[in-house]
Amino acid sequence: MIKKISDASKSDQTLARLLDDVIEYAHIYVLARQRQKGCDGMGELVTIKEEFGDVLYNVIQYCKEKKYISGDISYDIDSIADEISRL
Numbered sequence: 001m002i003k004k005i006s007d008a009s010k011s012d013q014t015l016a017r018l019l020d021d022v023i024e025y026a027h028i029y030v031l032a033r034q035r036q037k038g039c040d041g042m043g044e045l046v047t048i049k050e051e052f053g054d055v056l057y058n059v060i061q062y063c064k065e066k067k068y069i070s071g072d073i074s075y076d077i078d079s080i081a082d083e084i085s086r087l
Contacts, residue, residue: 005019008068022059025055029049029051029052
């Protein structure tokens with residue numbers, strides 16, 4: 001899914017901007033998740049995860065509307081954050 005979205009973003013400026021946002025949020029979320037210790041900052045991590053999920057949802061919805069991807073998309077948010085943060 002990420003490869004399809006990344007490829008489509010090369011010819012769609014709106015998608016490229018949305019993907020840049022997702023990449024930025026993924027980096028922040030992955031870093032926050034790695035730095036979390038015990039319960040300290042748990043609320044902040046949940047908020048960051050929700051924000052990442054929101055921007056990811058926006059990209060997926062945009063891609064569905066443009067027919068870059070189709071069908072129901074199922075993903076683990078932690079795994080997809082790791083994958084996106086490597087872009």
